[in-house]
Amino acid sequence: MLSWEQSPGIALMRRERAWVEVNLSAIAHNVQQIRRLLSDQTELMAVVKADAYGHGATTVAQAALHAGATWLGVATIPEGIELREAGIDAPVLVLGANHTPEQIRAIVHWQLQPTLCTPRQALIFADVLAQTQQPSLSVHLKLDTGMSRLGTDWQAAAEFVQLVQRLPKLQIDSVYSHLATAEDPNRTIAKQQQQRFEAAIAQINACGIYPPRLHLANSGGTLSDATFHYDMVRVGLAIYGLYPADHLKAVLDLQPALQVRARVTQVKTIPPGTGVSYGHRYVADQERQIAVVAIGYADGVPRNLSNKMEAIVRGQRVPQIGAVTMDQLMLDVSAIPDLREGEVVTLLGQDGNESIAANDWAAILDTISWEILCGFKHRLPRIAIGK
CATH class of the missing domain: 2.40.37.10 (Lyase, Ornithine Decarboxylase; Chain A, domain 1)
Incomplete structure (x- = not known):
């Protein structure tokens, strides 16, 4: 039986009222532009949370991976499951915090990689994993260096990482943090966060622990300063062809998708x-x-x-x-x-x-382009063009 979307005439109806066009050639172009900023040793994570900022997660993820991204970032477990159900097998980092046994079992089942933000969360994961046949689970430890959002305080990084290192079935894949002001021309706060991040890593290394990956940069950090790149960058907005700030337009040529x-x-x-x-x-x-x-x-x-x-x-x-x-x-x-x-x-x-552009609407409303992109509802069909 045909689904509603496959029924005769539905393809035409998708353009009968209103719709969103997503240019996959622009996505590929933007990924390639960003890759040129990175060293061969630095991986690119395409952040496709919030349905790829309203662009359609699975189609964007596939286009980004084909163009040179190697990781995908999502905010929630269901977002990760959607990628897996679409047949995408690239590493998927869940950027949000999860704590319940049901969430942990779903992470294991769908081969997602979780963010651990606190020692308590790590202990919960270890307890649940002990009840499964899972040999080990790759986890990513988040430090708070000044965002005051998720993460263990950077000054307690060594204790946090040592705890996770001791827990059975938890395998540290990365340690990371998030910049609060990366797109600001004044880099004082961003550099302070970087200094804190590096001080935390030095404490961790002093304990004989060397995480396989370090990552700090979002779109603003990736475009503004190569020293923020480390082993991986997490890029959202720039993949969709928008600049985090006007002064970054000279760095590379992006195409709105x-x-x-x-x-x-x-x-x-x-x-x-x-x-x-x-x-x-x-x-x-x-x-x-x-x-x-x-x-x-x-x-x-x-x-x-x-x-x-x-x-x-x-x-x-x-x-x-x-x-x-x-x-x-x-x-x-x-x-x-x-x-x-x-x-x-x-x-x-x-x-x-x-x-x-979305920036034009954002300027009128005194908001940010991220909010504009994420505001388009699913009543608007997403139509891929430029494949």
Whole structure:
């Protein structure tokens, strides 16, 4: 029996309303660009958590691995399981903390690699593993060097690593930390974190323990300073073609991989004085031609962009007007002659010589591009292009 997605006509329907295009050639290009920054000894982890920042985890993971990534990073166990069920056998690091026996057994079953953040967590893992036939489990120990999030305090690193080393069935694969300000042009805090990380590693080495891998850098760290690279870098945002900060644009050439498009569902002419959408936050000052577009805040277009954003129609920017609604928004298309229902509107991406980036929306909303990318809901089909 055909699944709903495989039923006749569904492939066409995926572009009937609104959709996200993911350019796999851009993903491959970005991975290759990042690899050129790294030494041959430094591995690249493609971070594909949060459904690959809204791009589609399995397709992005496959494209990134084919282009030169060797590891994958996820936040949760179900995200790792999704990769395994898709037939991906590359090493997968679960970046989040897990503690329960059920979680640990799932990690073992699906051959994932967990992050251990505290001695207590390590003891729980050892206790559960003792009840299994698993000979050993590769684990990654996280230190807090200044992020104040997950991890054991860097000053207690030696004691933490020695404990894990003594516990049966736990095999240390790496020790790592996370930079809090890697994209900041002022590297004072990042360098302080690096110094703490290296001091912790020196303490660990003094105990006769030499972890196989050390890693510290996210996208910002990878692009900003080669001394942050160590044995592996964990890159998310840059793989998707966006820069953590504007001053890093000169480092390498990235291509945005995601485009958001939707169709016009109605075109109408409104007279002067006519209000548009809920609350009439826009009132026409003269006769206007407006287009209703089949995408809204339930799809991931932030309502706070109302009356502030633009879209691209036939290669020309046009303003969005009125409140963005749950499933639809309106554009002033007075400058576009003879626009018809069914034509395609670009919300993010390129059309002709015009382009709109996630950074543009983020600047309007005083947020970050990560949040914009992760906001597109699964109601929008992900369509891979540029394979």
